[in-house]
Amino acid sequence: MANVLQKTHQRNYYNGYDEMPHGSYQFVSLKDIVTNFIVSYVGEDRIIPKIRRIDVAFHAKRALQELSFDTLKSFKSYQIELPPSLQMILPHDYVNYTKISWVDDKGIKHPVYPTRHTNNPFHIRQDDDKNYWMESGANLVKNGDFSSQIFHMGNWRKGGPATTSTWTSIRQTAAGNQYPDYDAAADVIGRYDDTLQFKHRPWTSSGGVGSKSYSAFQKIDVRGVRFIDFKATGKSAAQATLSSTGDMGGYGVLRAGIISIDPTTGLKPDGSVGWARSDGTAIVTGYLNPFSTTNPSPNYIVNSYDLRTQSNSRAFVKWDDGSESEKTMNNIDVSDLDYVWIYIQSFVPFTPASITEVDTWDHDSNPATGQITTAGRNVANGGCTPTTSAWTDRSINKIDNISITTSEEPNSLMNKNVSGNSDTWNNYKSAAPSENNIDDYEDNTYWKFNNERYGLEPSHAQINGSFFIDDRLGKIHFSSNVSGKNIILDYISDTVGTEEEMQVHKFAEEAMYKSMLYNIMCTRRNVSGGQLMLYKKEKFAATRNAKLRLSNIKLEELTQILRDKSKWIK
Numbered sequence: 001m002a003n004v005l006q007k008t009h010q011r012n013y014y015n016g017y018d019e020m021p022h023g024s025y026q027f028v029s030l031k032d033i034v035t036n037f038i039v040s041y042v043g044e045d046r047i048i049p050k051i052r053r054i055d056v057a058f059h060a061k062r063a064l065q066e067l068s069f070d071t072l073k074s075f076k077s078y079q080i081e082l083p084p085s086l087q088m089i090l091p092h093d094y095v096n097y098t099k100i101s102w103v104d105d106k107g108i109k110h111p112v113y114p115t116r117h118t119n120n121p122f123h124i125r126q127d128d129d130k131n132y133w134m135e136s137g138a139n140l141v142k143n144g145d146f147s148s149q150i151f152h153m154g155n156w157r158k159g160g161p162a163t164t165s166t167w168t169s170i171r172q173t174a175a176g177n178q179y180p181d182y183d184a185a186a187d188v189i190g191r192y193d194d195t196l197q198f199k200h201r202p203w204t205s206s207g208g209v210g211s212k213s214y215s216a217f218q219k220i221d222v223r224g225v226r227f228i229d230f231k232a233t234g235k236s237a238a239q240a241t242l243s244s245t246g247d248m249g250g251y252g253v254l255r256a257g258i259i260s261i262d263p264t265t266g267l268k269p270d271g272s273v274g275w276a277r278s279d280g281t282a283i284v285t286g287y288l289n290p291f292s293t294t295n296p297s298p299n300y301i302v303n304s305y306d307l308r309t310q311s312n313s314r315a316f317v318k319w320d321d322g323s324e325s326e327k328t329m330n331n332i333d334v335s336d337l338d339y340v341w342i343y344i345q346s347f348v349p350f351t352p353a354s355i356t357e358v359d360t361w362d363h364d365s366n367p368a369t370g371q372i373t374t375a376g377r378n379v380a381n382g383g384c385t386p387t388t389s390a391w392t393d394r395s396i397n398k399i400d401n402i403s404i405t406t407s408e409e410p411n412s413l414m415n416k417n418v419s420g421n422s423d424t425w426n427n428y429k430s431a432a433p434s435e436n437n438i439d440d441y442e443d444n445t446y447w448k449f450n451n452e453r454y455g456l457e458p459s460h461a462q463i464n465g466s467f468f469i470d471d472r473l474g475k476i477h478f479s480s481n482v483s484g485k486n487i488i489l490d491y492i493s494d495t496v497g498t499e500e501e502m503q504v505h506k507f508a509e510e511a512m513y514k515s516m517l518y519n520i521m522c523t524r525r526n527v528s529g530g531q532l533m534l535y536k537k538e539k540f541a542a543t544r545n546a547k548l549r550l551s552n553i554k555l556e557e558l559t560q561i562l563r564d565k566s567k568w569i570k
Helices: 007-014 030-041 055-069 423-430 506-522 529-550 555-564
Strands: 027-029 076-081 088-091 096-103 109-112 157-158 188-192 195-200 203-205 207-210 214-221 229-233 240-242 246-249 253-259 316-319 326-335 339-347 372-375 395-404 464-469 476-477 486-492 503-505
Touching: 007 229, 027 030, 027 506, 030 055, 030 503, 030 506, 055 506, 055 529, 076 339, 109 188, 195 214, 195 339, 229 253, 229 316, 253 326, 339 395, 423 476, 503 506
Parallel strands: none
Antiparallel strands: 027 503, 076 486, 088 476, 096 109, 096 486, 157 214, 188 195, 195 395, 203 207, 214 339, 229 326, 229 395, 240 246, 253 316, 253 339, 464 476
16 A cells, blocks of 8 residues: 555556555555564564464454444445335345435435334234134235335345347447447336236347346245145236238247245255256356357246146246236145245247348447447447337236145244234334324424424424334334435444455554454463453553544534534524
């Protein structure tokens, strides 16, 4: 990092040519911390005669974790647009939050306050007599009717979608050019009219013509269950035709069934490869080329369904004639499994007629812009003939009302709602929050009728919204008045990563060394209590100094705050 101070390197730093992030000089990497500690404290005639580097690295990470909780500045922050589910997934490195707020259209943050009056408990399913449900026939699928959010923070996951290639002979270039009508060539997977729909456009590759192959899947707990029954309602896309050219493509193909292979890894329950490339490595779901021999898409192949029924047929049903129907599959053997996945495949067998052939161009490059041009026309802006592709509609495969049931009695408690949410949370998110109950106020000024403010709870004297954290599910739940707003989560992490990734502010560097020294000496024999007390005092003193330095109190800012106390209060 010292190179940033050299004249010859400052130009690269300020122009962004260096790999060093701007402002990184204020930090020192954990790798350097470990190296500096070994140089200063380890060796003959030093405090620590001998120690392995791996042991020093362990104590450095532990010291960094502890300092991250209450000493180091927390600058990790996430922003999302709150979905209709009113839930935000906790970050993968989340330890605790420092502030949760929503931001208005002027960029001003409005704090959202925690509520102590609700939560989202595990809601036990009960029978009509209010006994715990221990009967057969319960649906194991969550949100199988697609009545609520599917992806993002829903119960379903997907492989895709991608951009298709209804045009040929024009390819994306290094200059950033894309196919004409680029937006119109995008495939879509989503929830429409409370159904899961796959919307396909034609796609071509050296291996053939068809569509990208997509998937949707959900993990199902089948512990203690021997056989399950599967049911779903589906509809495959109609044939794609044009009066001028005839058939553009056949009926859509939609499959749904049960697998034991984890779609996120391509591995079987025992860790072996379930979906394999020609080199033996695992394939995972995605918008892969279904025609590829080296990397075929599992979303395209019938053999992706590895489980079988008692009649030895593969555990899936199929729609491929353009009609809509309910299909069932009974007695799927899951006796040796803890978890299975509902796995849905979708693709469309388009024909070459659906692809628009574009003349071969002698592409010239504009030296000023780097854009690919032909005869003065920008290909990226659609400057070619024809201007639209042969097939511009989407072929749509649909599926709905998916259920998995068993005739066996469950051996564990079941959730009342297949969504996994309790009635407590459902009622909380659907009702107007008490903070927004302003029926007794005049023009949002919070003066009650007749100037009565008796019984007002200060924690409810705001309309910014409220939240609570569900540690069981790892989600933040918000009140309904925050729906659709941009939420900012400022949080604390333990900053644990690789030695190169982990950084310490230079104000806390000495605190790191003293913490590491004390922790190491605590693990050693023949260290007197007086020595340990000395190292402990040095650790606390260095930590206190780090807190003071990182508090970043400026005299001018303090003066400004004190001046605010001079305001007249009417």
